[in-house]
Amino acid sequence: MKIKILLSLCVAAVIGFSGPVHAAGEHIELPKQQWSFDGMTGTFDRGAMQRGFQVYKQVCSACHGLNRLSYRNLAALGYNEAEIKAIAAEATITDGPNDEGEMFERPGRPSDAFKKPFANDNAARYANNGALPPDLSLIVRSRAGGPDYVYALMTGYGDAPADVKMNEGMHYNKYFPGHQIAMAAPLVAGAVTYGDGTDASVEQMAKDVATFLAWASEPVMEIRKQTGIKVMIFLLVFSVLMYATKRKVWKDLH
Ligand code: HEC
Structure with missing residues (x-):
């Protein structure tokens, strides 16, 4: 019996369940999705990660950074060196100062951190109706519900119920705490064209980007x-x- 208790304690310690912090206030029930990385043996689905990265790159990266990732980390998604070089080179990075003390621009390299969408927080707020788009590196770990929350947020837009008074520039979302979010629905069907032929429905893109962000939050899972x-x-x-x-x-x- 003692051995059993000891073993289960060890198991709990090893797996290290670190529950996300629950925000105070109204409790919103999140629909539970099936994830390839659920459970003790679950792994990240490489196809979903690559599609999710494509969604991040083509849609979310206009407003959200991923400051804990470098382009070379994309090797974990199954990209080879040449592909990563090409992806990095699409970004224009400000580097310097050079010998003359000037900053200069150059194409990104695999060792560069992901390029930030805005020069600073003020610029980010100014472009987003006063709201700051958070860096998404740790979003899956820092929100209750993790990937289920990201999925729900992406798919939870709709018309506000008649009795809800919306503030100017805000959008109704069933799953955002308080239901008024400054981010307009970022996904519309067909927003990206997947290279592997997968149909880019809002649900599919939501699932893929949540998988990608789950990996970004814990690349060593x-x-x-x-x-x-x-x-x-x-x-x-x-x-x-x-x-x-x-x-x-x-x-x-x-
Ligand atoms: C046009 C800019 C813009 C784009 C594009 C955009 N977002 Fe946002 N996002 C925002 C802003 C602004 C906020 C902050 C909203 C607020 O606090 O009301 C936000 C907040 C969020 C949050 C945090 C919500 C919370 O609980 O605080 C998540 C998660 C998120 N966005 C995910 C995404 C994903 C995934 C994409 C791509 C599919 C995306 N966003 C595309 C502007 C954007």
Whole structure:
């Protein structure tokens, strides 16, 4: 019995459930989606990640940064070196100062961090009706519901109920706390054309971008899970060995 309790404690510690912080106020029920990365053995679906990156790049990156990622991190999505070089080179990066003390522009390199959409927060607010589009690097970890929340937010736009008075420039969203969000619905069907022929419905793009952002929030998730499983197997084998040893050592004393 004790071994069981000990084992489950170890398991809990190894898996390290770190529940997201719940915001105070009205509780909004989020529909639960099926994710390839659910559970102890779940992994990120590479196809969904690549599609999600495409959605981020072509839609979200106009307003949202991903400051914890560099272009070379995209190798985890299955892109090769040449592809990553090409993706990085699409960005124009301000570098410097050069020998003359001037800043200059150059194409991005794989080692560069993802380019920020705005020079600073003031510029970002000015372009967005006073609201600051948050950096999305950790959004999946920092919002209750994680990927379910991102999916729900993307698909939760609609007309405000008659009794809700909307503030100017705000958009009704079922799943945003308070229901008034400064971000207009970012996804419309067909907003991107997927290279793999997948139909770009709003739901599909929402699911893909949430998968991509889940990876961005925890790029080492797969390694963490693998290590957890290895540690558990080790603990199990170790416990059996210790038990057998104990029996052997104490055998004659019974
Ligand atoms: C035109 C600019 C713009 C685009 C494009 C855009 N967003 Fe936003 N987004 C915003 C702004 C502004 C906010 C802050 C809204 C607020 O606080 O009311 C925001 C907030 C968010 C939030 C945080 C909501 C919260 O709980 O605080 C998420 C998640 C998000 N956006 C995801 C996305 C994704 C994913 C895309 C691409 C599919 C995207 N956004 C495209 C402007 C944009």
